[in-house]
Amino acid sequence: MKTNILLPLFLASVLLSSCAGIGQSLLTAPGLKITNVRVSNLSLTNQNIVFTLGIDNPNPIPIPLKGLSYNLDLNGVEFANGFNESDISIPAGGNSVMDLNIEGDLISFIQQFGGVKQGGLDYNLSGDIALLSSSLRFPYTQEGRLTLGSLFNIFK
Numbered sequence: 001m002k003t004n005i006l007l008p009l010f011l012a013s014v015l016l017s018s019c020a021g022i023g024q025s026l027l028t029a030p031g032l033k034i035t036n037v038r039v040s041n042l043s044l045t046n047q048n049i050v051f052t053l054g055i056d057n058p059n060p061i062p063i064p065l066k067g068l069s070y071n072l073d074l075n076g077v078e079f080a081n082g083f084n085e086s087d088i089s090i091p092a093g094g095n096s097v098m099d100l101n102i103e104g105d106l107i108s109f110i111q112q113f114g115g116v117k118q119g120g121l122d123y124n125l126s127g128d129i130a131l132l133s134s135s136l137r138f139p140y141t142q143e144g145r146l147t148l149g150s151l152f153n154i155f156k
Contacts (some may be wrong), residue, residue: 006023011075014019019113024057025057027136028058029139030055030056030057030058030063030129030153031056031058032053032055033056033142034052034054034125034144035052035053035097036050036051036052037051037052037113037144038050038052038135040101042077046103047100047103047104047105048101048102048103048104049156050102051099051100051125052098052099052100053097053100054095055095055097055098057093057095058093059090059092059128060093062089062091062098063090064087064089064132065086065089065090065132066130066132067084067086067090067130068083068084068100068128068129069083069084069128069130069137070082070084070102070125070126071124072102072104072124072125073124074123075121076122079104080104081127083130084100106109120145120146120147121145122142122143123143124141124142125142125143126142127129128140
């Protein structure tokens with residue numbers, strides 16, 4: 001009798017766990033591009049770097065986002081990581097813009113200022129795009145440079 005109950009439960013769990021793989025193979029990963037980077041807050045207690053992201057949806061259906069996980073390295077050293085919730089939906093074949101606000105601590109930011117002498121800070125932003133109502137995640141990686149102008153633009 002136990003076998004009769006366990007077999008359907010086992011098959012259901014296998015089907016559910018394989019749905020994520022099937023969904024990911026049916027959907028094309030959204031494209032993500034950083035369109036702007038700015039420091040929006042620089043104080044004694046924290047620093048806030050805002051990455052404006054353009055997200056393209058090449059699929060024939062809208063994609064509602066749950067949010068983005070992120071890891072931010074400055075000059076090769078981890079600065080911050082976390083998850084930024086979002087309630088945007090990227091239209092089918094279209095694009096949307098969202099701000100990714102990353103807050104770091106003063107000590108980490110000061111440690112990175114050695115790179116400013118060379119004209120800025122190199123950054124590597126990576127993570128996953130998480131879809132709403134699904135376990136689907138699409139990885140992304142973007143690299144670039146925070147210039148002196150963008151670092152000190154907040155003082156204007």
